[in-house]
Amino acid sequence: MEKKIAVLPGDGIGPEVVAAAIRVLKAVGKRFKHDFEIAYAAIGGAAIDQFNTPLPEETIEICKQSDAILLGAVGGPKWDHNPPELRPEKGLLQIRKTFDLFANLRPVKSFPSLLESSPLKKEVADNVDLLIVRELTGGIYFGEKKRTEDGASDLCIYSRKEIERIVDNAFELAKLRRGKLCSVDKANVLETSRLWREIVDEKKAQYPEVEVEHNLVDSVAMKLITNPSHYDVIVTDNMFGDILSDEASVITGSLGVLPSASIRGDSFGLYEPVHGSAPEIAGLGIANPAATILSVAMMLQYSFGMKEEAAEIERAVNAVFEDGYFTRDLATDKEKALTTDEWTDKVIAEIDT
């Protein structure tokens, strides 16, 4: 197969982890005889420096001509005091909206060999395998913002359609997994949440194989830590999803290995690691590329339907961990930590075998 991928390295460690992931992608291409064509483009702080905007038109064009997008990370202290329109994150918000990427998928799965790094007790963090489905293009993120002399406001607004499509998406994903869906809202306070809950209840009948529960966001914020293995698929709005998916990312002690996908119901999608641009270690060649490599696996699966290839990357990453190879963030013995490139070599060696 021939696929075009827009690659947006971004800022901080973005370029390093993206370079590593592209090497893995090429190894997969070689082994499975696919042709991945890559086009680089600017986003975030790098784009602000070069084009004075966090998401240049040229980048949008390149993405439009591609089958999927791979993104590194955006942001850094250099741009922290820019006005809102010239902030690196704005590029992220704009690319989601421009391509209507309304569903953000954040899987969290424990790697037995990494549980040492978890802040949770082993018996709590073990056997976690959950997927947070976050609505990504609506809600309080994109509602009207106002500033008056006396105060400020943000409007959290959802149309029926926006809720219906993300809920459908989550039901479909739950069907492919363990068939459990937890819908998270604040229906005892918010009108958008009450509508959300109604829509989930309306849809239930269409997915008889999926078991549904409703839960309040404050209660889920607790249970994610006390009993994370309770969850299969969690679906929630943009703001709650932002908070809960970052909270969930610490469960398994492996923030550096968590991938994400932002999709829209067809095969197009944007794939990026969950971690940020980590400016403090940028350029040192020690960043953990696992999250970006696993984001490539999600791309192969969700955008290109290459299930076997995706599974091969996951197997390789897991094998390298099982063999006791770690980058600095995860190594218990820091002396033995591998660099970004050394660790990537191990993954490629697995795939080449």
Place this chain on the structure above:
Amino acid sequence: MEKKIAVLPGDGIGPEVVAAAIRVLKAVGKRFKHDFEIAYAAIGGAAIDQFNTPLPEETIEICKQSDAILLGAVGGPKWDHNPPELRPEKGLLQIRKTFDLFANLRPVKSFPSLLESSPLKKEVADNVDLLIVRELTGGIYFGEKKRTEDGASDLCIYSRKEIERIVDNAFELAKLRRGKLCSVDKANVLETSRLWREIVDEKKAQYPEVEVEHNLVDSVAMKLITNPSHYDVIVTDNMFGDILSDEASVITGSLGVLPSASIRGDSFGLYEPVHGSAPEIAGLGIANPAATILSVAMMLQYSFGMKEEAAEIERAVNAVFEDGYFTRDLATDKEKALTTDEWTDKVIAEIDT
């Protein structure tokens, strides 16, 4: 001293834990020679059943004539399908608003004897001593709610004044503690957050002894679990505060012992345990009264200025834990668990000595 207290037992285990806390209050009154006059009133589901409203006028009157309010818990499956206006939680929202209780204080402190029950590793949960200051009468909770044929919306709105008073409150509290304040917002997305951040920065100069940091809500949702002992005072808006304070309540493994205060800048306040009404164990006499007893300690300190008396309750509770006495929720050997009354007797025996 003579003080009047409005006591609102509410639903589920509310009446049981409140009864236990009142016994402790009386023991303190006897030992320190204070006269606590108590007036009972209805709230929540109990009030709906009796008066067809979750916050009867009579209850408001009784509270107005008191120096402080002690509340048990509200809610239960019986009222879960009531319309919004006839839900037990509505009573809670209304009492906060009626008495302008704009600051919710939620201390989280590890009891060494309870760390076993924490989902976090001992070294992570140890030495946690933080205070979340949540804005309680503004934001998306009380902004305009709309429902149209096509969708729904909630307005998150804050006036300068509303933010200023909660921020001042948090600065004052930080001064009395370790002098560290973390202000939590989502300033990279929300206008209310940008205003919030500006106000915190304006106020900084008035409190030179307090060290301030700004942090994004998603990032704090992570760090509360990976490094909770980093925090001293956290100040945030109503919605973020709801989520983060519940998340923080699991750190120390002692949800059943966490108290809270809702205050407004003068000596009046409402005190209640953090836990809910736990309908599944209501009436069994096994609920943990520690959180409500410690809420009484907060009342003595914040509303009545009785520092020594408050400290005595805290000492007594701690001593009973150190002696290895626990209610069912915390006992590792459930056979040896004490009932609500037995455990309360131990606390009273400590105070009487």
